[in-house]
Amino acid sequence: MKRPIAGLMALSLFVAITGYMPKASAYQVYKCNGKTVKWPSSKIPVRMRSASVSFPSGAWRNALLEAVNSWNRNPSKFSFSLTYNDSSVGRQNGQNEIWFSSDDSLLDGAPARAFLWWRCPNLTEADIVFDNRVSYTTSTSKSVLWPYGGSSRPFQTTAMHELGHALGLRHENRYYNIMGQDWDHIHANGSTARAYAGEDASHGSVFLYGVRSPQRQDVAVVHWKRSGSSGEYSAHRRTQMYNSSGSLLSSFTSSGEPVYRVNKGQRVQVEFTYENNGASTQNPRVGFYISTNNIISTLDTKIADVGFTLVRGTPYTARNSVTIPSNLNRGRYYIGAIVDNNNSIGEINESNNATYIAIQVN
Ligand SMILES: [Ca+2]
Ligand SMILES: [Ca+2]
Ligand SMILES: [Ca+2]
Ligand SMILES: [Ca+2]
Ligand SMILES: [Zn+2]
Structure with a gap:
């Protein structure tokens, strides 16, 4: 401020x-x-x-x-x-x-x-x-x-x-x-x-102040991104979901949060912001999951798994393609992202590695 x-x-x-x-x-x-x-x-x-x-x-x-x-x-x-x-x-x-x-x-x-x-x-x-x-x-x-x-x-x-x-x-x-x-x-x-x-x-x-020793590592994922600027301040908004050709999916707001409409079996792009808040470059695995609630963990159903390289510098907002499983019921689900989902990186904060976007399956 x-x-x-x-x-x-x-x-x-x-x-x-x-x-x-x-x-x-x-x-x-x-x-x-x-x-x-x-x-x-x-x-x-x-x-x-x-x-x-x-x-x-x-x-x-x-x-x-x-x-x-x-x-x-x-x-x-x-x-x-x-x-x-x-x-x-x-x-x-x-x-x-x-x-x-x-x-x-x-x-x-x-x-x-x-x-x-x-x-x-x-x-x-x-x-x-x-x-x-x-x-x-x-x-x-x-x-x-x-x-x-x-x-x-x-x-x-x-x-x-x-x-x-x-x-x-x-x-x-x-x-x-x-x-x-x-x-x-x-x-x-x-x-x-x-x-x-x-x-x-x-x-x-x-x-x-320079890197401290011993080094601290931390990777993270959030459902926020930059949307523009307001004077000296960056403005932020929620990350979004797109169809396979990159057009924004239709959405509505529920309990103050966006919910994207998807079809069973649909190929979609899901967007999150990935961060390296730690000392050195990391190459984490990132898993995408389907969850019936907005608490994302590796116990949820994995639908994709990719490798990222995160160099500490500026946050990385990226879209990845996933397929909505065709065996889901109609209704509310959540797509989760978990960075370092195989926990190969020892981090000073392991509790910022997962987040979600809500979807409504047609
Ligand atoms: Ca004083
Ligand atoms: Ca003072
Ligand atoms: Ca970890
Ligand atoms: Ca972390
Ligand atoms: Zn300030």
């Missing part, structure tokens, strides 16, 4: 005069005098202090910790620590702090805001302020979340976006990524949806 740059006065002037030169690669980082702005290694793990009033023991603290822990699975040497019960928070006080506020002079209409200060090129302070009037929820239950037709904004995705700024990442609008629109950058399988950093931001963390 909105991220004002506060720096030294001379730096602000410099930025205003020269503007910003986009990198040729994906993620965006902050620059000062031609140097990359980041935390010096002596400050890592970067300590984030949560305010006592905003994050007492309970759901909000747990949700914030969930976002910090999710970032801390990134493949770089960077990590956060989270401390509690900071009784005095403020900007430019030398402490990295996180709090809720209704102060419009801070928030300026944004649901959350990150403030960064640096002494070129070292970050010196990062504060994160959430608007306490926004309909945030800490729930990971899809039914209450905006991206699945619910009425609440997922707090953890916004927290991960703001923590991404605190790590040193700017907005990015060219790829499906957490530094774009955050609330529909999310992984779901079954009835649960969880925030995650994603490939582009993971790649950015490695650019800034």
Whole structure:
């Protein structure tokens, strides 16, 4: 969300005069005098202090910790620590702090805001302020979340976006990524949806801080993709299904999610976004499955199996051909995708390897 740059006065002037030169690669980082702005290694793990009033023991603290822990699975040497019960928070006080506020002079209409200060090129302070009037929820239950037709904004995705700024990442609008629109950058399988950093931001963390040792691997698949951009933000939408010649299948919405109409025995293309959030290139098997519910596992019926090469860089949205089995009944099923379905890759997160798209068999 909105991220004002506060720096030294001379730096602000410099930025205003020269503007910003986009990198040729994906993620965006902050620059000062031609140097990359980041935390010096002596400050890592970067300590984030949560305010006592905003994050007492309970759901909000747990949700914030969930976002910090999710970032801390990134493949770089960077990590956060989270401390509690900071009784005095403020900007430019030398402490990295996180709090809720209704102060419009801070928030300026944004649901959350990150403030960064640096002494070129070292970050010196990062504060994160959430608007306490926004309909945030800490729930990971899809039914209450905006991206699945619910009425609440997922707090953890916004927290991960703001923590991404605190790590040193700017907005990015060219790829499906957490530094774009955050609330529909999310992984779901079954009835649960969880925030995650994603490939582009993971790649950015490695650019800034280098690969950690021992290496961490993580491949993932989601049913979201980039749909365009809105200012500095990428916009996202659900991945889709097509007929064998690439035309979009007809669909309808049920419980806030798209359902595609298919025929028994029909050859279709099913689209998902595959990510490598880990240290090194992986060659996972990807299996496609038919399931009677939206919880996808290798116990479901496999209908196709392909090999992918996933180089860490930018997310890979791809279509694969599968045949709808002719022995299905009419009604609702789910096509699942499972990356590393033979579990040949040991990963720091094995719970983001499966997702689904709903179908209605005619
Ligand atoms: Ca403090
Ligand atoms: Ca502060
Ligand atoms: Ca695995
Ligand atoms: Ca994984
Ligand atoms: Zn932002």
